[in-house]
Amino acid sequence: MKVVVIGGTGLIGSNVVARLGGHGHEAVAAAPSTGVDTITGDGVEEAVAGADVLVDVSNSPSFADADVLEFFRTSTTTLVEAARSAGVGHYVALSVVGAERAPASGYLRAKVAQEELIRASGLPWSLVRATQFFEFAGGIADSATVAGVVTLPDGGVRPVAAADVAATVGRTAVGAPLGDVVEIGGPEVFGMDGWVRTVLAARHDRRAVVTDPEARYFGTRLEAKTLLPGPGSLVGTTRLADWLAG
Template sequence: MRIVVIGGTGLIGSKVVARLGEQGHDAVPASPASGVDTLTGEGVKEVLQGADVLVDVSNSPSFADDDVLRFFRTATTNLVEAARSAGVGHYVALSVVGADRLPESGYLRAKVVQERLITESGLRHSLVRATQFFEFAGSIADAATEDGTVRLSGGGVQPIAAEDVAHVVSRTAAGDPLGGLLEIAGPEAFGLDEWIRTVLRARGDARQVVTDPRARYFGALLGPDSLRPGPGGELAPTSLAEWLTR
């Protein structure tokens, strides 16, 4: 199959392209660097010609509320229109577990808009919602650092390795459309503060992680299950300890 991967040069996208290629598919990485800009629409129709599957694992370059909403609304609208025109048979998008439970977060509100545009498009689709990636621990710590101290709540998280996310996205792209949602998460639950503290210690980062129940995660107050999958979620194999040794 010809499978176009929007965001195909990024953390997840590059792994998806590699996996699909190993399986014998014609996996095409698409990004602004290859002349495909989903915000302006440049190159989108052209790259989707003859595509069987569209995979969108792209992300907004800015997480400011207005910017991220504009990105996902505009980019998804352009992709939906081009996919319809090209006769794409399967639209796969990567989203976030808990997106619809945390409307205080501008980023997650924008992901809900993305999901809605896809589900209401009439295209056959699959939405893969993943928890936070192990690889993002550093950026989460940086965003929560004030005067050299990391302030995070103990809200529940169940982070996942990017490699495991890529595996599920690739499998989904090569399979039949789900017509709905699949949630994926790592095998272990942590408090957000505990997870980041563990990673920083393993990396020799001397910053102190202070537990602050009032600390917001990208604008949202977290509860014990805000960012954890529901009962039907699929658990990936890689533990935090295993990931840290790689």
């Protein structure tokens, strides 16, 4: 099976490519660095030609509200058109658990817009929604740091290892199109504040993490379950302590 992975050189994409290749599939990493630009369209038709499956795990280079919305609208439109022309039989995209429950976040609004374009594409599709990756804890801390203090809400999260997400994306890609959403989260529930505090402490990062229920997470207020996956979601196998020790 030929699987083209858009964003295939990134954190998730490179892992998906390696996993699929290890199982005998022809996995192609497509990204600007390999000559495939979903914004300009350069190299997209050539990359998608002959593909059985297209996997989109790309991300916007800017998280500013207008930029990220423009990225996902333009990129997804380019990919949908190319997939239709190439006769791709399965379109898989990675999204975020709870995106539809957090419209105040420009990034999450953009992910919802991406999902809507895929649903309306007429292509056979599957969506994988993941919770926050363990690997993103440092970036979340940085985004919430003022004068050396990290201020975060205590809304619930079930952070997950990127490797567990990549495994789910890979399995979804080589399976039958779902026409539906599959969610994956980690095996443990934390408060956003407690999770990040634990990671910073393990890394000997001396920044204090202050809990403020009114603090915003990328523009949105978190309720207790805003970012938690629903019943029946998949559960990653990697616990936070094991990931930190790895």
